Amino acid sequence: ASGSILPKSYVMSIFKHFAKTKVASDVYPVVSDILQRYFDRLADDLEAYSAHAKRKTIEVEDVELLMRRQGFVTDSTPVNVLIEKFLPLEYRKLLIPVATSGNKVVPDKRR
Amino acid sequence: MDEQEAYTQRLKAAVHYTVSKICQSTAAECEKEMSRQAVAAIAETTFRQCEIFAKDLEAFARHAKRHTINVDDVKLLARRSTALSSHIQQKSEELAVNNQELKEKRKKNAAKRKSKEMEGNEADEAGDTEN
Numbered sequence: 001a002s003g004s005i006l007p008k009s010y011v012m013s014i015f016k017h018f019a020k021t022k023v024a025s026d027v028y029p030v031v032s033d034i035l036q037r038y039f040d041r042l043a044d045d046l047e048a049y050s051a052h053a054k055r056k057t058i059e060v061e062d063v064e065l066l067m068r069r070q071g072f073v074t075d076s077t078p079v080n081v082l083i084e085k086f087l088p089l090e091y092r093k094l095l096i097p098v099a100t101s102g103n104k105v106v107p108d109k110r111r
Numbered sequence: 112m113d114e115q116e117a118y119t120q121r122l123k124a125a126v127h128y129t130v131s132k133i134c135q136s137t138a139a140e141c142e143k144e145m146s147r148q149a150v151a152a153i154a155e156t157t158f159r160q161c162e163i164f165a166k167d168l169e170a171f172a173r174h175a176k177r178h179t180i181n182v183d184d185v186k187l188l189a190r191r192s193t194a195l196s197s198h199i200q201q202k203s204e205e206l207a208v209n210n211q212e213l214k215e216k217r218k219k220n221a222a223k224r225k226s227k228e229m230e231g232n233e234a235d236e237a238g239d240t241e242n
Contacts, residue, residue, distance in 0.1 A: 052174065052184075053176070062174075065171070
């Protein structure tokens with residue numbers, strides 16, 4: 001309702017990247033509206049999933065479960081594959097544990 | 112592998128039978144007819160939907176760190192469609208009430224049985240002392 005959630009340039013650059021054709025600038029209001037609805041639903045689902053696991057905090061598992069329900073994560077494509085495919089290196093480093101010298105795993109596994 | 116296939120066929124046949132029964136009653140209700148292909152298509156859809164349901168329910172139960180799927184998981188599965196979720200909510204409440212009644216009955220029965228056993232034992236003991 002109150003404007004856009006993400007910067008216009010960011011949304012449009014991503015949309016153009018995946019559309020792979022010329023995109024008119026007047027699609028932005030529609031995309032923004034859809035994004036708003038998407039995030040609303042996302043929040044609602046995540047809330048239900050964390051409540052289902054008797055938690056008040058949304059954790060990685062909830063997001064993973066959501067992506068499984070959405071059909072992005074399947075048995076043949078685990079989350080890590082999606083992370084590698086779609087996220088830039090700095091975020092990959094945060095999300096995927098990597099073994100380094102001295103028997104250390106970076107970043108530390110939560111839980 | 113062959114055995115597995117035969118098993119799947121048997122399951123499918125059972126689903127098809129029930130689906131055709133439901134279709135018949137619905138068709139009679141609406142005074143319309145349904146072709147055999149339509150019924151078969153619904154049966155196949157039901158079968159595949161069950162696969163999806165099973166996987167989702169399993170994921171939900173695992174998510175809540177359980178090994179047993181329960182009503183909460185089913186409710187979570189149906190959460191997105193309002194009519195279905197309210198229907199399931201209602202049914203689960205009915206079930207809960209029924210279960211409670213059953214439990215109470217069982218308790219009463221158990222209590223009765225216990226008292227009967229006690230009486231029986233007492234009678235036996237009485238008999239023993241007499242002998």
